[in-house]
Amino acid sequence: MLLVARLGAVIIVVILIMAAMSIFSWKLGITQALTVTFFPMIILAWTIERMSILWEEEGPGDVVKEGGGSLLVATLSYLLMSNPIVEQLTFNFPELMLTLLGIVLLLGQYTGYRLLELKRFYPLVHSDK
Known part of the structure; x- marks a missing residue:
């Protein structure tokens, strides 16, 4: 998997773990755990x-x-x-993070051409023979 996608997936998993810890600590009445942010x-x-x-x-x-x-x-x-729509979606529907994780993992598997490579190799394709 590509580095950026791998880091994105790790960050999403860390966010999900932090959200789960916050929910469980709130349900157990441990409010001090809510102040810890790793x-x-x-x-x-x-x-x-x-x-x-x-x-x-x-x-x-x-x-x-x-x-x-x-x-x-x-x-x-x-x-x-900080957009209110994004805040509302992420706080009210945390399972959307799993959808985002799936998209990041799919995009991370792509190893094809980049758009900049079209410009880079343009002279090779259109050179006079």
Whole structure:
């Protein structure tokens, strides 16, 4: 499976586990368990690990580029998740996360051409023989 899809699937499973822990702790009356959030720590650990590996392999320029892209994606994700319709769907229908997990797993299996490869190989297809 592709790396992005694998990470997406792991994040979705972590969210589902956190939601289940929150529901069970609420039902058992343990309100202190609701304040523990491991999700931001997992994301930060992955980001720091990836940035340190990238710093050693590619240098600081690529780290700044990757970090800026990650910050942009995080900002856009926050804006999407703060949408009232998305909030209502995710809080009232948590089983939709399983549907999203299935879609991510299906997309993660795709190893065919990317759209950018059409532009990249255009000169080869239309070269004079």
